[in-house]
Amino acid sequence: MDLPEIVRPRDLADAVRLTGEGGKPLVGGTDLFVRLRKGAERPPFLVYVGELPELRGIHETEGGVEIGAAATHVEILSAPATAQLPILRLALATIGSPALRHMGTLGGNVVNASPAGDGLVPLYLLGAQVNVVGPARERSLPVEEFVLGPGRTALQPGELIRSLTIPLPRDGAHPYFRKVGRRQALLIAVASLGALVWVEDGAVREARLALGSVAPTVLRPREVERALVGRPLTVEALAELRDALSSAVRPISDLRASADYRRRVSGNLLLDLSSLASG
Amino acid sequence: MAVETQQGGAVGQSVRKVDGPSLVAGKPLFTLDLDIPGSLVGAILPSPHAHARIVSVDTSAAEQVPGVRAILHHGNVPRVPYTTAGQGWPEPSPYDTVLFDTKVRFVGDRVAAVAAETEDAAAEALARIRVEYELLPPILSPEEALAPGAPIIHDEPDAEGIYDASHNIAAAVDIPIGDAAAALAAAPVTAEATCEIPYSQHATIEPHCVIAYFDDAGRLVVRTSTQVPFHVRRIVARVVGLDPARIRVVKPRIGGGFGSKQEVLLEPVAALLALRTGRPVRMAYTRQEVFVASRTRHPMKVTVRLGATKDGALHALEMDVLSNTGAYGAHALTVLSNVGSKTLPLYNKAPHVHFHGRAVYTNLPVAGAYRGYGATQGYFALEVAMDKLAEKLGLDPVELRRRNYIRVGETSPIFEKIGEGREGTAQIVRSCALEECLRIGAERIGWREKRGQRREEGPWVHGLGMACAMQGSGITGVDMAAATLVMQDDGSFRLLVGATDLGTGSDTILAQIAAQELGVPVDRVLVYSSDTDFTPFDTGAYASSTTYVSGNAVLRAASDVRAQILDVAAAALGERASALELAAGVVRSRKSGKSLTLSEIGHRATYVTDQRQIAATASFACPESPPPFAAFFCEVAVDRETGVVRVERFVVAADCGVAIHPQAAEGQLEGAVLQGIGHALCEEMLFSPRGRCLNAGFFDYKIPSSLDAPAIEAILVPSEEPTGPWGAKSISEVGINGPLPAISNAIYDAVGARMVRAPFTPERVRFALGVIP
Numbered sequence A: 001m002d003l004p005e006i007v008r009p010r011d012l013a014d015a016v017r018l019t020g021e022g023g024k025p026l027v028g029g030t031d032l033f034v035r036l037r038k039g040a041e042r043p044p045f046l047v048y049v050g051e052l053p054e055l056r057g058i059h060e061t062e063g064g065v066e067i068g069a070a071a072t073h074v075e076i077l078s079a080p081a082t083a084q085l086p087i088l089r090l091a092l093a094t095i096g097s098p099a100l101r102h103m104g105t106l107g108g109n110v111v112n113a114s115p116a117g118d119g120l121v122p123l124y125l126l127g128a129q130v131n132v133v134g135p136a137r138e139r140s141l142p143v144e145e146f147v148l149g150p151g152r153t154a155l156q157p158g159e160l161i162r163s164l165t166i167p168l169p170r171d172g173a174h175p176y177f178r179k180v181g182r183r184q185a186l187l188i189a190v191a192s193l194g195a196l197v198w199v200e201d202g203a204v205r206e207a208r209l210a211l212g213s214v215a216p217t218v219l220r221p222r223e224v225e226r227a228l229v230g231r232p233l234t235v236e237a238l239a240e241l242r243d244a245l246s247s248a249v250r251p252i253s254d255l256r257a258s259a260d261y262r263r264r265v266s267g268n269l270l271l272d273l274s275s276l277a278s279g
Numbered sequence B: 001m002a003v004e005t006q007q008g009g010a011v012g013q014s015v016r017k018v019d020g021p022s023l024v025a026g027k028p029l030f031t032l033d034l035d036i037p038g039s040l041v042g043a044i045l046p047s048p049h050a051h052a053r054i055v056s057v058d059t060s061a062a063e064q065v066p067g068v069r070a071i072l073h074h075g076n077v078p079r080v081p082y083t084t085a086g087q088g089w090p091e092p093s094p095y096d097t098v099l100f101d102t103k104v105r106f107v108g109d110r111v112a113a114v115a116a117e118t119e120d121a122a123a124e125a126l127a128r129i130r131v132e133y134e135l136l137p138p139i140l141s142p143e144e145a146l147a148p149g150a151p152i153i154h155d156e157p158d159a160e161g162i163y164d165a166s167h168n169i170a171a172a173v174d175i176p177i178g179d180a181a182a183a184l185a186a187a188p189v190t191a192e193a194t195c196e197i198p199y200s201q202h203a204t205i206e207p208h209c210v211i212a213y214f215d216d217a218g219r220l221v222v223r224t225s226t227q228v229p230f231h232v233r234r235i236v237a238r239v240v241g242l243d244p245a246r247i248r249v250v251k252p253r254i255g256g257g258f259g260s261k262q263e264v265l266l267e268p269v270a271a272l273l274a275l276r277t278g279r280p281v282r283m284a285y286t287r288q289e290v291f292v293a294s295r296t297r298h299p300m301k302v303t304v305r306l307g308a309t310k311d312g313a314l315h316a317l318e319m320d321v322l323s324n325t326g327a328y329g330a331h332a333l334t335v336l337s338n339v340g341s342k343t344l345p346l347y348n349k350a351p352h353v354h355f356h357g358r359a360v361y362t363n364l365p366v367a368g369a370y371r372g373y374g375a376t377q378g379y380f381a382l383e384v385a386m387d388k389l390a391e392k393l394g395l396d397p398v399e400l401r402r403r404n405y406i407r408v409g410e411t412s413p414i415f416e417k418i419g420e421g422r423e424g425t426a427q428i429v430r431s432c433a434l435e436e437c438l439r440i441g442a443e444r445i446g447w448r449e450k451r452g453q454r455r456e457e458g459p460w461v462h463g464l465g466m467a468c469a470m471q472g473s474g475i476t477g478v479d480m481a482a483a484t485l486v487m488q489d490d491g492s493f494r495l496l497v498g499a500t501d502l503g504t505g506s507d508t509i510l511a512q513i514a515a516q517e518l519g520v521p522v523d524r525v526l527v528y529s530s531d532t533d534f535t536p537f538d539t540g541a542y543a544s545s546t547t548y549v550s551g552n553a554v555l556r557a558a559s560d561v562r563a564q565i566l567d568v569a570a571a572a573l574g575e576r577a578s579a580l581e582l583a584a585g586v587v588r589s590r591k592s593g594k595s596l597t598l599s600e601i602g603h604r605a606t607y608v609t610d611q612r613q614i615a616a617t618a619s620f621a622c623p624e625s626p627p628p629f630a631a632f633f634c635e636v637a638v639d640r641e642t643g644v645v646r647v648e649r650f651v652v653a654a655d656c657g658v659a660i661h662p663q664a665a666e667g668q669l670e671g672a673v674l675q676g677i678g679h680a681l682c683e684e685m686l687f688s689p690r691g692r693c694l695n696a697g698f699f700d701y702k703i704p705s706s707l708d709a710p711a712i713e714a715i716l717v718p719s720e721e722p723t724g725p726w727g728a729k730s731i732s733e734v735g736i737n738g739p740l741p742a743i744s745n746a747i748y749d750a751v752g753a754r755m756v757r758a759p760f761t762p763e764r765v766r767f768a769l770g771v772i773p
């Protein structure tokens, strides 16, 4: 593999300028190098943005947490600020392997925009905002609008993600995250389900669901979320919504599993939420 | 000889591996770690088509690439039919391969090879070779291969040893004993299972690699990552047309084999490129090439039918095998034979046995030797069928095995009828601790209390399963190993063996076997293995042969040297040799109490009186192949919602006779079980409708990771094999035979679904469960 030259920008403005000239941002490289090696991308040069102070750091803000785009999964997992976001930690802890979690970043995971992106699932659940810097202006948009399709985002030429702002969910949310596949580590999910569920008097008060690997993007099945309200978290009650969830997803068949299986498992994973009732 | 009669005991101790410290320090050189100045890089042009005739090869543009030094293809390389399988003589695999053919038979087949100054130049040259193909219809399953009117994959006139080329049958075996069909029809209780195993990978850490270069005398040195250095020498000589006396094969440190390196793949190409250019040539497969162009397990469909009396005595046993050997027949006949020969004797009581099988060509990657060597495929079907039979009989599966397995002093007609592609050798079982293995294994897993309980934990349901297996120790009438043991002037020893340590620890075990006989610590025996210029012959590291076959050769050489030492000491002490004993590095007279140290003896023989080299070479040809036995027990949890199967615990209790190095033996069991769990739960090569492998690499082909490894409890249950060195039998393969059936049976115990197609992916398990209410 002939690696393109890697350029280290002086500061954020320089990084934006270099990106505008066609340079490809690089942080952990755990997605980018795979793509370069396959010849899927041939950028003229790479811009290493991993050490720009504006893209680093994890801190609490009013009502939320702001995570620099270049923060690694390990940094996020161990930052005190994310203790209030157990769903984020649950999901990030399943990414790849220790080595990958040390190199890979949440910003990279978001821009990679994979339907199987484990970092995206909690961001969808929490309603995260993506903060973007560009040559002209800064802008901020919800993650659901940022991700357009597999590998496609709303980033304009010359734009970088600076950070992600994650609002804290209301107190009392039960977090759930599960990834299905053939083995435990270094696994791209065949299907995944993340959830935040608030329970009151034995019934669901609010539920948020996000599914990975079963549609072109991570998916929030809002009708099923609404239909959950008022139900107890029992297998029987959840089973009534299984078909609704199976029909909400739009999976494909690939090497890892058939569309049919993904559809069925999406529905079945819902039953697993019954485990939240006890926990 | 009983072990207890020896003092000092190197055998039975988990001594430090002789090469352990240097390996930890990263010192030993693996094949490619040697930098031979002026080396060229060799690379291979693979076929993009599954089945095609080569109309023309145009290398003119490739030759213009700066740095290109040689290009080989069918037009400039002599045509010599051979087999890539590294086996004994006469070679049992068909001669259906030539170095470069006018036809390609799978995606990845060898079309041409290049040697160039740099990797880039080699890649550039490959890209510029223009090949015109005439496409032929590809055959992508054994069923298609056998269909009437199917295209013929091996239509070349000069192939030899193919069973029926015009019907794409590489090899066939049919062994009827008694009348199994009639006995099955009349049996009060019958059970049947058909199980399928797909293409899978050995997944060695080190890929196949080689350096071919010339020594000072202009002889060709082939330094290669191989399990069979002596077969490499013989085959390379024949294929490239060089006097074998002008070839030296060196096996350095090896990063794993599991059978994939019992195969001569890159060596003749590198040798020919070196001969053409007069330059050293380095070659290595990329991981993708290892997947498609080296070797795989033989995918198989095996049907077993069992007939039994009401009290569970097996009366009839039928096994029918359809094996996919891929584009060439490497190990086609022998792996097929072993499906029956290593499984059916386990239940030797049935008077009616029928083993029938065919190995069929397809336009898919070439299968070859893989740990278990057919037995793994056979046991999957046999042990699932036994589980079904137990259920029908209302008998505990452990009890059903107990009523039928082979005991000490017994034989099976199969031993004699099925050998390595020819008749086998009659033998009786002289050691068997399967009873203990079953008892200990069942107790450890909690068989009585936990089986059939279907304990639930949310969507997870727990179940237990078990299986039994045996294997062999070497190949009777084929395997021969030799060892040379030399006593140095300081009283230490040099042991030269053709046996091939590929990371298994055999260098250590062979040193232990010698040290035990010589009454010295293991570190007084320096081992040098596998160099065809310096070590005596050995058929190689395969068929679970090294400890038993090579070990016996070492023991013989050691007894001979021991006798010579006692003779020298007797002369020096003026006593009879029979009055002397050798222990802890000292020869002592029982009569007078006088003694001499080994270093005094070495010094005396070398320099002082009646000077001579104390040394011996001994060989051992394998007269019988004592089977190791194992009982496997596992607990699984099955998620009814997703079909995910988790192996919670795996217990394997195995009888390998006396374990020379218990920790190494346990390691073999643990590794084999984990590899078997990979077969059961995740491993499968997938192909496009045009025969291209879709997951040729570890990104998409998953082997179990450390997080997937359950607690594997490996228990060695001792027996004593009277024909083995210090009572030892083999251990390297038997462990891989259990996981497929034991896990399948456990899934059945948990959720009532019979998984008969490996791997048991979440999708397949979920499908087998049907709709849950």
Ligand SMILES: Cc1cc2nc3c(=O)[nH]c(=O)nc-3n(C[C@H](O)[C@H](O)[C@H](O)COP(=O)(O)OP(=O)(O)OC[C@H]3O[C@@H](n4cnc5c(N)ncnc54)[C@H](O)[C@@H]3O)c2cc1C
Residues within 6 Å of the ligand: A024, A025, A026, A027, A028, A029, A030, A031, A032, A033, A034, A049, A055, A069, A070, A094, A095, A096, A097, A100, A103, A104, A105, A106, A107, A108, A109, A110, A111, A112, A116, A117, A118, A119, A159, A160, A161, A162, A186, A187, A188, A189
């Ligand atoms: C073996 C393996 C296993 C994996 N397992 C998982 C898994 O289990 N789950 C999972 O979700 N992912 C997995 N991944 C994918 C990958 O590790 C993650 O997506 C990771 O978070 C990417 O981060 P990175 O810093 O390495 O991104 P990079 O590779 O550096 O970049 C990825 C993309 O984002 C762009 N980019 C990066 N930062 C910015 C920025 N600030 N602004 C604009 N563009 C930017 C890059 O230009 C590039 O296009 C795996 C990858 C591998 C190789």
